[in-house]
Amino acid sequence: MDLEMSPLGYQCPCGKGFAGQHCEIKVNECSSSPCPHGYCYDMVNGFSCLCKPGFAGLRCEQDTDDCILNACEHKSTFKDLHLSYQCVCLAGWEGSFCEQESNDCKMNPCKNNSTCTDLYNSYRCECIPGWTGQNCSEEINECDSDPCMNGALCHESSIPGHFVCLCPPFYTGKFCHQHYNPCDPLSDPCRNNSTCLTLVDGNHYCVCREGFEGEHCEINVNECFSLPCQNYGDCEDGVNNFRCICRPGFSGPLCDLDTNECSSRPCKNNGTCVDLSNRIMCICEPGYHGSLCELDMNECEISPCLDGEDCVSRTGGYNCLCAPGYTGKPLSALSVSTYGYL
Structure with missing residues (x-):
């Protein structure tokens, strides 16, 4: 017996999963980190891997392909991510699955109030007058096309899309294309039978008849x-x-x-007419009165007959009827002139 290997004089042959002099130590199978993408559970003489989402295999060594569902549309490509994927859309498509056609007008590429029409993977700008270019951003100089005729001068307006033609004499119209006579009888500007003269500058001059004035002889003097x-x-x-x-x-x-109001001899009974301002005065003969000496005066009112004799009035005088045994001439009639006014 090798004492270096068995210092106690004996040796215990351990079963799988154990170690130590007396096989008292359980071997930790997870100490070597056998599960790179999961959690390791130690077992007797083995281990078990609990894989994280997106991985599989005994040791969680296999990356699960999320693109396997093939959900991306319109020939877009897949980009596998951890636990998910991303669709890489072709030009002209958008959305999570590239299912929606892109609206290229969304970013308002058309300028200066032009109209944008969305096309497949493109757009078209319809420019208003005065603008051109793909995005209607280039201003047009309308005078470049020389629109004014008959030697007229073209003046570009401050309003895009507009211009003004400064016509020479005897031409009119937007493009100075119409010849005109300022004294044309159909549109004669001179009124009241006045005479129209054509001037060298293309204007006119009205020669007015007597009794009229004004630029067009329209004013009655x-x-x-x-x-x-x-x-x-x-x-x-x-x-x-x-x-x-x-x-x-x-x-x-x-x-x-x-x-002369006296010319008609308005005073009667030989009265004398005196012409005054807007009136006449009649000087009546004795025995007459009134505004026109038309009234016979009653001389008997002054009792011209003596001794109470009866008085008889007559035209221009009177007679006294004397009592029997009396005779004689009456008192002389008063020679008083009577004035009548009219």
Whole structure:
């Protein structure tokens, strides 16, 4: 017996899973870490591995392939991760399984209020006037295409997509493509039978008839503005003339003539007519009165007959009826002039 191997003079042959002089020590089969991706459970003369998710095998040495379900769509590729996987989508597809077509307009690639249309793995921008380029980001100079005709000058507007043509004389229209006559009878700008003259700069000039004024001879001159009617007459304006409506006692085109109201001999019974301003005065013969001397005066009212004799009035005088035994001339009639006004 080898004393170095058996210092106690004997040796115990241990069964599997035990060690020690007397086989009292249980061998820890997990001390060598046999389960690299799991938990090791020590057993008598062995061990058992409890694998972590994603691994399998007696020692958890096998990586489970999560891509085996083949859930990624549209020819996308799989990327195996720990306990999961990831679909690597081809261009134009998105989503967890690459099942959704990508919307390339989502990031608003079209500029300047243009419209974006989504295509397969692409997009198309529909530009508004004044812009061009794939993303409508390039401004167009509308004058580059020389749109103005007949020698007109093109002026680019501050508003994208717009321009203005500065036309030479006798041309008009958006592109200066229409020839025009400023004095065309169909669109004659001069009114009231005035004469239209064409100027060398393409404009017109209106020669107005008397009684009209204004750029287009559209204004009727007010001939009453200077107050031509005299003696407070009313003025009525006409076309290149006026008419005066005179107040009573005045006549003439300008109401400047004092009417002779005595011309019609308005005073009766040989009364004398005196013409005054807008009125007359009649100087009546003795025995008459009234505004026109039309009334016969009753001379008997002043009792011209003596001794109470009866008085008989007559035209222009009176008679006394004397009592028997009396005779003689009556008192002289009063020579008093009577004035009548009208």
